[in-house]
Amino acid sequence: MTPAMQNKEVLMQVRDFSLLYKTRLGPLSAVDHVTFDLYKGEIIGLVGESGCGKSTLGKALLRMAPPQAELTGQILFQGEDILQFDDRRLRDFRGRCVSMIFQDPMTSLNPVQRVDQHLVEAIQVHEPHTPAQAALERARSLIGRLGIQERRLRDYPHQLSGGMRQRVMIGLGLVLNANLIIADEATTSLDVIVEAKLLDQFRELRDELGITILMITHNIALVAEVADRIAVMYAGQMAELGSVYEVFDAPRHPYTQGLLASVPTISLNERTELFKMGGEPPNLTHPPQGCRFHPRCSQALPICSQREPELRPVNGGQLVHCWLYQNHESQGAS
């Protein structure tokens, strides 16, 4: 257990949160009744396959959703529901409290603005009374901490390497003292060595500044490498949630079990065949009845196709959304 886990000081609470996209084919349930907490100073990995809703959920934590989406439930940041914020409050929240970085930093940075201009602008937009010189000073001290040489402040984004661009993106959040970073596939386009160094940077930010990082990724090995906790999503729902030690040592949900068994590893002593999960994720305009995973599940019970399980702790450990660990006899299975 890391220190972050013992304190368990809550930063964000997501309560029964759902997000429906209205599409021509009917409502699409992208995130379905998700409940979880983010603790201060933890790195939590949010994993799942394409289309499982992990990015939609990540963006929703900043209340970024297309206008045709319907958001229900609560997302409490330090006790306040961000779904109730007015525009001004929301903009302030996005700038100062949370920062999001994406896979391709080149599309997030302005190609005709230098690095220092990005940072100074970010400061002055949210703190309009800061003199330019003071803002630049802050940018300077921050950039060193992120492992970028000071002379790089005068560079344009195209002059930086992919790893440095991502560091600038992190810098844009930190310059306003954000305490939550949402990193959506932030290392996916980077080479392994650069990726490894960015993960080291995440660790440092957590340990030294107590920053909370939600790492959204399809690469489960990254989560094992750096995260304190892991959340596994399937078809818009939270399938399993627990410390990385609990979940990697003893995955409970059949989906998590399959997912972990299909991850390639470089270790030569391990199996030479990857597990092959049958089927495909469901169409979320018509999700399956009961547990959304039951059509692909090898351990499905009769009740699985009828009623949805709850996300409940198993043996005092991780939370699992599965009937195998819940009493279903009294639930009227036929």
Place this chain on the structure above:
Amino acid sequence: MNVQPVPQAQPADNLVEVRDVKKWFPVQQGVLDKLLAAGHQDYIHAVDGISFEIRRGEVFGLAGESGSGKSTTGRLVVRMETPTAGSIHFDGADISALEGEELRRLRRRMQIIYQDPMASLNPRMALGEAIGYGLKVHAPELGDAERHQRTIDMLEKVGLSPAQFFYGKFPHQISGGQRQRAVIARALITHPDLILADEPIAMADVSVRALLLDLMNQLKREFNLTYLFITHDLATAKYICDRIGIMYLGKLVEVAELRELYSHPLHPYTQALLAAVPVPNPHQRRTQAMPEGEIPNPIHPPAGCRFHPRCPLAAEPCAVEDPPLRALRPDHTVACHYAERFL
């Protein structure tokens, strides 16, 4: 450890032999640059003198970071690029300078699978038509009925079953994994000897990856294929490659049988690359520090060993002398002045 001479495989064992191949791309210049440069032309040293062979029936992997030249090497082998220098032999014949009709005939024997199946398939062509098209080009003597039958058989072989159903589908109507199966079917329809697979599963989700790797292994046996498998992902390479070469900035730094290379990496760069691969086990977190900096610009690559500015072992000779590939273990060559330290 006994030092062996560079193993020379029997020529007949090698489907592809690459010798001292270079590929330099001229750097684009504006009018003003041209005037100021007064005739001087810079080059991107994408591939800068590499030699290796691909043995018949094996899966040869090429791995490295972006900009290492692995994709350019692949394109050279299938002659999508013409080498600036050096020679490429395919099945005993020198193909380095083939062009026109001869090159076109060679294409039947080497096919390519790319990363993004959506970009590889014509969105307005039904799968059956796209897959059968290779036969139209390379086997025009076949009648429509025969071509249709072969396409149907191939759809079944890659697991797009029932084939009649998939024959008329368009790329947007099927899943990503199915699209990549269609691309594989299209590559195999001309019965090639060599498949260049350039990051063929990098875009697929983990559960689909396992299925595609399985399919590629199975088809390799069935059709007696040889693969040149290009990847940035050493974990994936483990499940398909027999031998693997590690590239860095246009050079091959190490070549060996896969298990040999993973268990005894001799080049400091290979060691860093292997250490950087995240392991899906929180009890085995990486503790090694990563090399300084990032892969440098291939227009003015460092003199001597290209890895020396980032190398923890670098000493004087490294900045001056480019280390050649040396065989330090059986069937294992490495380009480092100090690789003996890791024997």
